[in-house]
Amino acid sequence: MIAVNIGRTFLKAYNERYQTNYSAKKFFLEKYFPLFFDAEKYMQYVTNSPFVQGLKKGTPPTPTERQQRLAAFIEKIDRNDPDASFAIGFPSMEITATTSGQLTDISQPWIKEDVYLSWIGSGLGIGIQGGLSIFFNKGELLMDLYEGWNIYRKFLHTIPLLRGNQINTWNGQWIAHRYDHRRYDPSDPTTQFNGISAMKDGGLEISTQSWIAVMIGISRKWGDLQLTGYVYNLGQTNTTIGFIPFKIPQIKRPVELYEKYFGTTSKAEVDQLFGTAFGFTKACQMGVIGVSAMEPKGLREFIEQGKSPVYNEKDENKKLHFQTHQIWLLAMLNNEQLWEQARNFALLLNTYALSSDKGKKDKTNQVKTVLTAVNQKQFLESLITIVEEASDKDAYAEMAKLIHVMPKDNVPYFLTLIRFHFATISKN
Structure with missing residues (x-):
């Protein structure tokens, strides 16, 4: 009720x-x-x-x-x-x-x-991909949704092929569009609206928006707000996920970080890459929607298996995925100083690997062993061999100390960030 x-x-x-x-x-x-x-x-x-x-x-x-x-x-x-x-x-x-x-x-x-x-x-329910909707009990947000009602009705009157009965789906598309300052023009609210798609039977429909696009939109307007949403589906069989806290500052963080480190070019495409590792229902099982729920698809194997990424600057799509992974890792660490520290250590490892004698791969293999570490113990043990031979022992000691005192939950993210920096440095 x-x-x-x-x-x-x-x-x-x-x-x-x-x-x-x-x-x-x-x-x-x-x-x-x-x-x-x-x-x-x-x-x-x-x-x-x-x-x-x-x-x-x-x-x-x-x-x-x-x-x-x-x-x-x-x-x-x-x-x-x-x-x-x-x-x-x-x-x-x-x-x-x-x-x-x-x-x-x-x-x-x-x-x-x-x-x-x-x-x-x-x-006033906001429909998202997966057949679910969200209620937010905030007056100003509800009024912004109401603003879109008349536009949806106008579309139904003026676009003969557009099917009806999609108010919640419309609300999801509308609020993402309404809060996107790059596309929304108050003097012409429907310009650049791209939420209509073709159906198999030749008709048109409002396409379902992703939850991440909706929440990124909300974070643009209320970046410091804590919201509680009611997640549900009403149909032949009602589904109730329940009341879920949405940590808007956390949701906003990777979006701002991406803009800071990589600019706004292709940012619309990047927004769609966050929150794709698993479905929204599974994200709700975390008990709260924050930066953890924004994990991009395909990153988990790098974190858990120590796999090294490949940087491809010429392929724009792969480059966007690469950068999105980097930014999410930094957002999870919640400490921007770790960006430079990870990069500097990657530079250090790259220099060491290149110092191998001609035709030998011993130092390169030692670096590979360090890069495949996925936890504190593996990293520190693999670093011993390098420290014994490296000229800049203090720099390695500082990194070992940082990993030693770092919260254990953060170590896999930081080690993965080092691998991503190493991939760009070694490629260049």
């Missing part, structure tokens, strides 16, 4: 911004229903609700039929206790239904306004 609270927060913010005094019912009748349901293409599909019961595919209801459905909806609210057929997020009244888990024989008071609030709130 979190949709009720989302609707209440939104309505309060709406009334404050526009100096109105809408009740939930009045807002639903005057704003929500005309926008969402009083047209041939709906913006929302709620299973078993009066607005969709008996609808035949490809045959939209006439204006008269739409008003009849609205009347039936209001009558249900006036005469019945709320259930999932007309109150969003409420339990089914049928004990065998898939959404009957909340049933109880304890009489519970309810307010008719809550039903209308649940619908208003339901239109």
Whole structure:
């Protein structure tokens, strides 16, 4: 029933911004229903609700039929206790239904306004890849989502092939676009909007946005905010992940670091590379969404197996992946000084490897042994041979000391960062 609270927060913010005094019912009748349901293409599909019961595919209801459905909806609210057929997020009244888990024989008071609030709130879920949606109970954010409602309706009116019933999916695309200062133009909000894709049957649809694009967008506007999101899916079978903390400063950190070290060129493509190592559901299992959940795909083998990366400056796609991996490692370490320390040590190792006698690979192999270390013990043991032969023993001693005092959880990330720096240095 979190949709009720989302609707209440939104309505309060709406009334404050526009100096109105809408009740939930009045807002639903005057704003929500005309926008969402009083047209041939709906913006929302709620299973078993009066607005969709008996609808035949490809045959939209006439204006008269739409008003009849609205009347039936209001009558249900006036005469019945709320259930999932007309109150969003409420339990089914049928004990065998898939959404009957909340049933109880304890009489519970309810307010008719809550039903209308649940619908208003339901239109503010942010859909992301994986079939899930997120509620954020923040008035200003909800108002920014509301701003996109009219644009989605305009698209449905002006793009004949665009299918309806995608309000949550639209919200995900819209909020990522709305908070992207590189693309969003307040004077022309839809310019550079690229969230529409082709379907196999020749139609068009709103493509599902990634959670990372949504959260990076939110971090651009509220970089220091701590948000709690409610992650869910409402459909034939309801799915509840629950309340998940989103650490916005952590989510913002790798984005800022990338811009600092590599500039803004291709940054839009880079944003999409973060958070691809595993799905959003698995990320939620961490209990909190922060920089750990932003791990790029393909990096884990370098961290756990000591594999050395290959730097390819000519291949732009591989270069972006390489740089994204570097930045995520630095974000996990949460200490920018370690960037230069990792680079300086990589330079030191490269110089040592190049000092081998002509035709010999002994020093190169010693460096390879150091680079394959994935933990503190392996690293320190592999460094002994080099220290015995190196001329700059103090520099190696300083690195050994740094690794020795470093939190053990950070060591694999730092060692991997050294390997990435070594790859660029040795390539050049």
